Amino acid sequence: xxxxxxxxxxALGVAGVAxxxxxxxxxxxxxxxxxxxxxxxLMDDDDPRLPGHLRxxxxxxxxxx
Numbered sequence: 001x002x003x004x005x006x007x008x009x010x011a012l013g014v015a016g017v018a019x020x021x022x023x024x025x026x027x028x029x030x031x032x033x034x035x036x037x038x039x040x041x042l043m044d045d046d047d048p049r050l051p052g053h054l055r056x057x058x059x060x061x062x063x064x065x
Contacts, residue, residue, distance in 0.1 A: 025031065
């Protein structure tokens with residue numbers, strides 16, 4: 001029975017810290033954009049960064065050359 005006098009305040013302390021962390025995350029905007037990073041990975045540029053004059057030359061080549 002004496003262990004409950006220790007465990008109940010510890011459980012309330014852990015729950016308080018979890019509630020504080022959740023409220024901090026909400027207030028700082030951690031949950032504002034949940035879908036943005038998921039869509040951003042799909043829009044990744046896989047093309048190498050070529051200068052304009054090299055890019056136009058590569059576009060003119062046909063696949064059968």
